[in-house]
Amino acid sequence: MSNEQNIKVELKPKKRDDRGLTSRPKGEPFVWFTGMGLTIGLVMVLALLGLILWQGVSVFWPEQVSKITLKEGAASSIRGQQFLGGEIKRVQEKKLAVAPGEERPVEWQLFTGNKDAYGFSYKYIDADEIVETSQPEDVIMIERMEHGNAVGHAVSLEKPDGTLIFYGTEEFDNTLHSVYKDALAKRKEILKIEKGEIGDDSAELQELEVKERGLKRRGKWTDEKAAQFEKRRAELADRFQELNTKRLALKEEADKGHLNITLFTGEERQIPFSEFVYYYHPNQLGFMGRAKVFTREIWAFLSTEPREANMEGGVFPAIFGTFAMTILLSAFVTPFGVIAAIYLREYAKQGLFVRSVRIAVNNLAGVPSIVFGVFGLGFFVYVMGGSIDDLFFKDNLPTPTFKTGGILWASLTLALMTVPVVIVATEEALAAVPRGMREASLAAGASKWQTIQRIVLPGSSSGILTGLILAMARGAGEVAPLMLVGVVKLAPTLPIDMDSPFIHLDRKFMHLGFHIFDLGFQSPDSDAAVPMVFATTLLLIIIVVLLNLTAIFIRERLRRKFAGSSF
Amino acid sequence: MEQTSSTTTPVSPADKSADEKFIQVKDYSFFYSGAQALFDLNMDIPKSQITALIGPSGCGKSTLLRNFNRMNDLIEGVSHEGDIIVNGQSLYDPLLEVIALRKRIGMVFQKSNPFPKSIYENIVYALRVSGQNNKQVLDEVVETSLKAAALWDEVKDRLNTSALGLSGGQMQRLCIARAIANRPEILLMDEPCSALDPIATAKIEELMLQLKDDFTIVIVTHSMQQASRVSDLTAFFYLGKLIEFGETKELFTNPKVKRTEDYISGRFG
Numbered sequence: 001m002s003n004e005q006n007i008k009v010e011l012k013p014k015k016r017d018d019r020g021l022t023s024r025p026k027g028e029p030f031v032w033f034t035g036m037g038l039t040i041g042l043v044m045v046l047a048l049l050g051l052i053l054w055q056g057v058s059v060f061w062p063e064q065v066s067k068i069t070l071k072e073g074a075a076s077s078i079r080g081q082q083f084l085g086g087e088i089k090r091v092q093e094k095k096l097a098v099a100p101g102e103e104r105p106v107e108w109q110l111f112t113g114n115k116d117a118y119g120f121s122y123k124y125i126d127a128d129e130i131v132e133t134s135q136p137e138d139v140i141m142i143e144r145m146e147h148g149n150a151v152g153h154a155v156s157l158e159k160p161d162g163t164l165i166f167y168g169t170e171e172f173d174n175t176l177h178s179v180y181k182d183a184l185a186k187r188k189e190i191l192k193i194e195k196g197e198i199g200d201d202s203a204e205l206q207e208l209e210v211k212e213r214g215l216k217r218r219g220k221w222t223d224e225k226a227a228q229f230e231k232r233r234a235e236l237a238d239r240f241q242e243l244n245t246k247r248l249a250l251k252e253e254a255d256k257g258h259l260n261i262t263l264f265t266g267e268e269r270q271i272p273f274s275e276f277v278y279y280y281h282p283n284q285l286g287f288m289g290r291a292k293v294f295t296r297e298i299w300a301f302l303s304t305e306p307r308e309a310n311m312e313g314g315v316f317p318a319i320f321g322t323f324a325m326t327i328l329l330s331a332f333v334t335p336f337g338v339i340a341a342i343y344l345r346e347y348a349k350q351g352l353f354v355r356s357v358r359i360a361v362n363n364l365a366g367v368p369s370i371v372f373g374v375f376g377l378g379f380f381v382y383v384m385g386g387s388i389d390d391l392f393f394k395d396n397l398p399t400p401t402f403k404t405g406g407i408l409w410a411s412l413t414l415a416l417m418t419v420p421v422v423i424v425a426t427e428e429a430l431a432a433v434p435r436g437m438r439e440a441s442l443a444a445g446a447s448k449w450q451t452i453q454r455i456v457l458p459g460s461s462s463g464i465l466t467g468l469i470l471a472m473a474r475g476a477g478e479v480a481p482l483m484l485v486g487v488v489k490l491a492p493t494l495p496i497d498m499d500s501p502f503i504h505l506d507r508k509f510m511h512l513g514f515h516i517f518d519l520g521f522q523s524p525d526s527d528a529a530v531p532m533v534f535a536t537t538l539l540l541i542i543i544v545v546l547l548n549l550t551a552i553f554i555r556e557r558l559r560r561k562f563a564g565s566s567f
Numbered sequence: 568m569e570q571t572s573s574t575t576t577p578v579s580p581a582d583k584s585a586d587e588k589f590i591q592v593k594d595y596s597f598f599y600s601g602a603q604a605l606f607d608l609n610m611d612i613p614k615s616q617i618t619a620l621i622g623p624s625g626c627g628k629s630t631l632l633r634n635f636n637r638m639n640d641l642i643e644g645v646s647h648e649g650d651i652i653v654n655g656q657s658l659y660d661p662l663l664e665v666i667a668l669r670k671r672i673g674m675v676f677q678k679s680n681p682f683p684k685s686i687y688e689n690i691v692y693a694l695r696v697s698g699q700n701n702k703q704v705l706d707e708v709v710e711t712s713l714k715a716a717a718l719w720d721e722v723k724d725r726l727n728t729s730a731l732g733l734s735g736g737q738m739q740r741l742c743i744a745r746a747i748a749n750r751p752e753i754l755l756m757d758e759p760c761s762a763l764d765p766i767a768t769a770k771i772e773e774l775m776l777q778l779k780d781d782f783t784i785v786i787v788t789h790s791m792q793q794a795s796r797v798s799d800l801t802a803f804f805y806l807g808k809l810i811e812f813g814e815t816k817e818l819f820t821n822p823k824v825k826r827t828e829d830y831i832s833g834r835f836g
Contacts, residue, residue, distance in 0.1 A: 350643075436680035440742070443636060444693035445670035445749065454696070455682060561683070561729075 049541070056538030059531040060297040062290050063087040065139045065151055065282045067264050068110070069131040076125035078118060078265050084125070085139075085264035086112040086151055087282075091127070109527075113141070113151040114263055121148050122527035135283045138167060140261060143277040148312060148528070150271055152261035154281075160257035160273075176279070179257055183273035186254040193247045201236050201243075208232060214395035301535060310490065310519055311528050315536055317491055319543065321407070321509035324495050326476045326547055328411035328505075329418070333471050336415065337422025338457075338464055344423070345430045346452055358427075365420035373481025376413030381405060381485060401506050405486030407495045408505035413485050414478060418471035425470065429463020430456060465555040469548050476544045479513035487514045489522075512540040589614035589783055590635065590753070591652040597630060600644035604630045606807045607649070612800070617775060617784045619798035619815065621791060623830065626804040628787045632755050634658070635785065636672040637665050654752065670697060673746030673782075677758040679738035681730035681745070686722050689730045689741060693749040708748050715781075716744035717774050736767025743774065747782065754778065756786040760793065772797050791831050795819045803827045 067085040070077050078084050089111050093104040106127040115121040140154040154167040157176055165172050208229055215221045254274040262268050278300070280293050304314035340361075348354045385402035393401040402408070433456045441451040457464075479487075488508045495507045516536050523529040590612035597605040605627045612618045620628035633639045634651060637658060651658045658668065670693065681689050688695075690712050691705045699705065709726065713719040718740045722733070730741055739759055746754060756775075760768040775784060775797050788794050794801050795815055802812040803824075811818060811827045822828040829835050 434680070436676055436678055437682060439638060439641070439674075439676065440680045440682065440745075441692070441696075442641070443638060443669055443672075443674035443676075444696065444745065445666055446692070446696040447666050450696045454692075459683060 052534060052538050052541065055531070055534035057535075059535045060294050060301065062141070062280065062282055062285065062293045062297070063089075064135050065141065066133045067136050067139075068125070068133050070125070071129045071131055074126070074129035076123070076129050078112070078123070081265040083264045083266070084110070084112065084123070086110040086123075089122070094126075111149075112264075113149040114147075114269070116147040116150075117263060117265075117267055117269060121525070137281075137283050139281065139283050140259075140279060141282050142259070142261075142271055142275075142279040143312075144271065144275045145277060146275065146308065148308070150261065150269065152263040152269065155260040155262055155268070157259045158257055160253070176259070179273050180276050180279065183254060183257075183276050186250060187274065190247060190250050190254065193243055193250070198240065198243050198247070201240055205233065205236055210395045217395070302539075306490065309523060310515065311523055311525060311532065315510075315512065315515060315539065317494060318510040318512045318515040318536070319539065320494050320496075321487075321491070322476060322512045322540070322543055323547075325407055325411050325414070325482075325509065325511065326472055328407065329414045329475045330468060330472055332411055332415035333418050333422050333475075334464070334468055337419045337467065337471075338426050340419070341423045341426035341430060342452060342457075345427045346448070346456070361420045361423050365424070367417075368480075369417055369478050370480040370484075372413055372417040373484035376409055376416070376481060376485040377405075380409040380412050385409065404506075405484070405488075405508055406506045407486055407509045410482050410486035410509070413481050414475040417478070417481065418475050421471045421474065422464070422467040425467025426460065426464045429460030429467070432463060433459040462555045462559040465551055465558065469551040469555070472547050472551065473544055476547060477513060477540065479511070479517055482511055482514060487511045489514075489518050512536055512543065516540065586614040587611060588652075589654060590785070592631070593650045593652065595631075595634075595649035595651060596647060597627075597634060597639070598646045599642065604807050608809050610802060610809060610812050612783065612785060614783050615780060616799040617779050617786060617797055618800045618802065619794035620785065620787045620802050620804060621789075621794050621830075622804035622810075623835070624789075625806075627807040628802075628804045629757055630807075631804075632757055632785060632787050635753065635755055636669050636674055638674070640665065670749055671751050672753045672755060673749065673751035674755045675739070675742050675746050675757065675759045677761055679735065679742050679762070681733070681738050681741050683729065683731055685727045686730045686733070686741060687726040689745050690748050692745060697749075712744040712748040715747055715774075715778065716740045717770065717777075718744055734767075736763050736770060739763060739767065739771060740774065743771070743778075747778065752783060754782040754784045756784065758787055758789060761789060768793070791819070803830065805830070 065085060065087055067083060070082055070084070072082070073080075074082075087110070088108055090109040092107060092109070094107050096104060098104050107124045108127055108130070110123045110125055111121060112118060112123050113121050136153065138153045139151065142150040144150055154172075156164055156166045157172065157179070158164050159175060159179060160182075165175055212221070212229055215225060251274075255272055258270040258272045260268060260270055278296065280289075285293065301314045302319065303316050305317055306315060307313035344354060344358065348357075381403060385400070385404065385406075388402040389397065389400055437455055437459065438451055441455045442448075446454065486508050488510065491508050491510045493504070493507060495505070495509050496503050516533055519529045519536060520533040588611040592608050592610045592612075595605060595608040596603060608631065620632060622628050630639065634647070635653070635658070639645050647659070653668075653672070656663070682692060684692075687705075687709055690709045691699075694705060694708060710719065710723075713722065718737060721737060722741075730738065733741060739762075743754075743756075743759070760771055763771065772793065775786070778784065779799075786794075786798065798815045800813065801815040801818045803810045803818065803822075803826075805826055811822060811824045813823075818827065819831055822831060
């Protein structure tokens with residue numbers, strides 16, 4: 001008891017004393033230092049994710065549309081009109097140099113839509129020039145196949161049969177909905193003819209061309225064959241005429257009927273129903289209504305193809321391309337890396353040579369990715385692709401089949417780039433399998449390969465998967481090498497579809513990473529591209545996280561299976 | 568347990584000398600990358616007996632044991648002189664397949680090392696790697712091996728659960744069951760009880776006494792009590808040399824060499 005009191009008394013003075021009982025241990029500030037490092041890192045990552053999440057998601061949330069009345073003779077007016085309107089996207093200070101003490105003028109960024117009428121769809125207006133804003137109920141927002149959205153006061157609609165129905169009645173709403181659905185159905189039908197039947201025929205024509213070239217090359221081109229081919233060509237041409245007539249008729253019919261709107265600036269516009277993608281009344285929506293539009297917009301973004309130089313529409317082909325490429329990449333990199341690592345760790349005689357191979361492999365991971373792109377182009381595309389074309393697709397020449405960028409070469413290039421990661425991780429995993437387990441297996445009369453196959457590989461599978469996760473994360477987010485070996489801005493077809501042979505490894509593909517680059521830096525309208533860049537970035541992050549989570553899930557299951565060993 | 572070890576050449580009981588010299592170590596020396604670990608050993612280990620190898624750490628007893636099934640081949644830079652002959656067959660015959668040899672010599676390690684598989688798969692591992700996949704045969708082997716290892720009653724209801732869920736003593740008995748599943752002629756045990764509590768140790772010792780009719784057991788142990796309890800013969804090693812080898816009772820009660828006496832009486836080691 002008395003002892004304790006003594007110590008308490010000793011501890012009381014907070015300053016350093018001779019006995020060193022109250023002095024701080026040496027190096028304690030470094031604990032704070034390291035903690036600070038981690039905190040700064042975390043804050044930066046979270047801020048980045050938060051920004052992308054907020055910006056990426058808010059793109060799809062439908063805002064109210066405001067009608068703005070400007071001062072007489074305002075500089076921000078459109079063609080001298082007093083009124084204009086649209087979604088208010090941002091309110092910010094102008095980036096001008098001002099005298100000290102003076103306030104910076106404020107400007108509003110307005111999404112005006114109606115690109116076909118104005119020539120732009122985003123406009124900055126001076127806040128000083130605004131007299132008043134209002135949210136008229138009759139505003140309608142129409143997403144169109146071309147020229148982006150149209151915004152204006154709904155006036156009336158003309159049905160395909162010519163009847164005119166004015167806005168403000170229940171009949172208007174119902175009819176608009178039904179003609180819109182009809183228009184969608186018709187567009188689908190036209191698309192089916194264009195892509196389906198006409199597409200098949202033109203594919204057959206191409207095939208005939210290839211066959212003819214092949215027969216000529218082999219000297220088997222006879223008059224009989226020529227007549228046969230000519231006949232088939234004529235048939236196809238006839239059918240094309242027939243289908244085209246049908247298509248044009250459908251188009252003409254679909255083009256009937258339109259919606260009349262008045263823009264805020266006063267112009268009257270007719271919007272044919274065949275142009276409709278989607279429409280809603282932004283100022284009539286409650287929270288649930290907005291949520292419905294929001295969900296629909298997100299779904300459209302995920303599931304449809306891009307339109308208008310990728311500025312509108314969805315990114316489905318890019319999602320598909322990213323997935324397909326990452327999975328192909330994993331399929332190439334895993335066996336390759338694991339086999340190499342098994343040899344290096346289990347069979348090769350450890351010595352100077354193996355050590356230098358290991359160092360070389362590690363250094364390979366540090367080579368800039370664009371170098372792999374150049375290598376992929378030079379080796380895979382030109383050398384391997386060229387040989388494949390010479391051997392198997394000679395009749396298609398000079399049109400290249402494999403001697404051009406494609407998903408196969410892109411995946412192989414990325415597999416090569418990420419193989420060091422897998423080799424290193426696998427080697428570590430193999431080395432971590434306890435010696436006792438190998439010895440037990442060998443003592444039971446198993447051969448070395450049996451031991452590797454039955455004991456070592458299952459035991460190291462979770463470590464191998466860790467390597468694969470790292471490889472996938474690196475591969476899925478890589479853009480630079482892909483630009484050389486197969487990624488395109490807009491791919492007309494997916495690498496996997498219903499056309500035989502279903503998996504088309506020679507096809508070019510779209511990729512979310514490249515899509516971001518393309519939208520952000522190559523699109524003509526930067527204001528319109530910014531929200532799409534955020535949304536696409538968010539999506540890419542989500543996909544990489546999803547792929548990683550899947551691999552982590554599998555790894556945890558394996559780990560549980562082989563866990564608890566008592567070595 | 569009725570059948571005796573499946574020797575290829577049956578030895579008649581009258582042929583005592585063959586049984587006496589089941590494992591023959593002849594002028595045997597062993598080197599790790601040039602460093603000599605065993606010096607000119609000569610010993611004959613008899614059949615169906617328990618032979619204990621004792622001695623202080625680093626005396627070469629484990630090295631010798633691991634040479635009986637050529638586990639030391641896994642280490643780089645090892646070499647040897649002399650020969651080891653098991654049942655008339657030289658271990659260093661260039662024509663000898665090490666894998667076939669190991670099928671005839673089971674081994675139990677110091678740390679129990681069950682595979683991260685089910686109990687069943689652990690037992691049948693040796694049979695599976697030799698290509699035996701007949702369910703009936705495997706089932707039978709699992710039952711006889713586990714019974715022989717006195718583990719059957721404890722695990723018969725959970726043969727398909729992971730072996731890693733067993734207790735330390737059970738795991739070691741499982742490893743014994745796994746080692747005898749292939750019906751080897753010899754069972755090598757490398758300090759099988761060093762990580763176990765006294766009760767588990769007692770069980771394994773009891774098990775060894777039961778198994779010795781069917782298998783020739785060579786055990787390395789640090790515990791002189793254990794050696795005196797279970798073994799018929801004891802060999803004392805010191806610094807890679809065989810100091811004394813003889814009947815356990817004789818060696819413990821009346822050691823001929825001073826160093827042996829010092830060691831077993833606890834004066835050094």
